[in-house]
Amino acid sequence: MKNRHILPLATIIIVVGGLTAAVIFAVPWFPTQASVEAGRVDQLTWFLVIVSGVIFTLVTSFVVYSALAFRTADDDESDGPPTHGNTKLEIVWTVIPIILLAVVAVWSVVVVNRNEATAKTQDVVHVKAWQYAWEFDYPTIGVSSGDLHVPQGTQVRLNMNSFDVVHGFYVPQFRVQMDVVPGITTHLTFTPNKVGTWPVVCNELCGEGHSQMRARVIVQTPADYAAWAAQAAAQVKTAAAAGTPIPMATH
Ligand SMILES: [Cu+2]
Incomplete structure (x- = not known):
């Protein structure tokens, strides 16, 4: 040059x-x-x-x-020099x-x-998706929740099912996403490391209410999470004993 x-x-x-x-x-x-x-x-x-x-x-x-x-003059009508590339x-x-x-x-x-990669200890949560809502079921404590409660520092494994069309489970702050597909169970693992409340977003256009298909993931300290789980399980037990409908867990 x-x-x-x-x-x-x-x-x-x-x-x-x-x-x-x-x-x-x-x-x-x-x-x-x-x-x-x-x-x-x-x-x-x-x-x-x-x-x-x-x-x-x-x-x-x-x-x-x-x-x-390398701009030519306005009145320059001549051809440029012939070149055959530059191998280097x-x-x-x-x-x-x-x-x-x-x-x-x-x-x-x-x-x-x-x-x-699967960690030695995992919390398993079942995710149900439909137009236009999420539900989170905790098989070990028999609780269902409209928000995803997870403890900080433990790997969470989601087993996910859709009851209608394809949805996309996405938490921007976790940088993970997986489609939720009718007829099969899909999985997603993540390890929350920051206490806070983050949005769960459906990231697969699933119908006219798609943009409303949101929930929250609530990351708690292990102690707070255990307290929430105990309280939610107690609510379910009380309702079952009284014969009233099983409540969705509150936060
Ligand atoms: Cu959706």
Whole structure:
């Protein structure tokens, strides 16, 4: 590359790179990380975003600079010089994406394997989905709830069934999602690591009430969770003894 191109091109790269970095880093793109899985997913996502930002900066800068620096005069009708590619350049822009894609592929497999690994202790919850609601059943204590209560620090396994169409169980703060499909049982595991209340969102367009198909996941300390479970189980027992309908657990 000729020396006279270096300074203006470098200036454009710095300006475009600065703007790109500002958009990437100044905007809080991701919601809170509230599960062990979220950290792994976000690391991979950040890698993809930053690599994309670098490539975007280089391509945009070269295009902008070329359009400015190699513009012909308005009355120049002559053909450009004949060129037959540039083998070195083509090898570079083929090999670098191959390496990047290989890294992303291997990294993705590692993240999925670690996120789906079964822990020694799991809390199992049955999830029922229909147009347009969620229900969470706790088989060990015989309780049903409209909110998903889970203890902090224990892996949760969801066994999920749909009674009508395909729904999508998604908690943005956990960065995990799984379709809930009629006729089969699908599974999802996650380990909440932050106490708080997060939205459960249906993330599969399932009908006109799709956007209303929301619930809450309530992550509690193990002690608070045990207290909730005991209280909810007691309510069910009392109702069964009195012959009244079994209540949904309250929060
Ligand atoms: Cu749905």
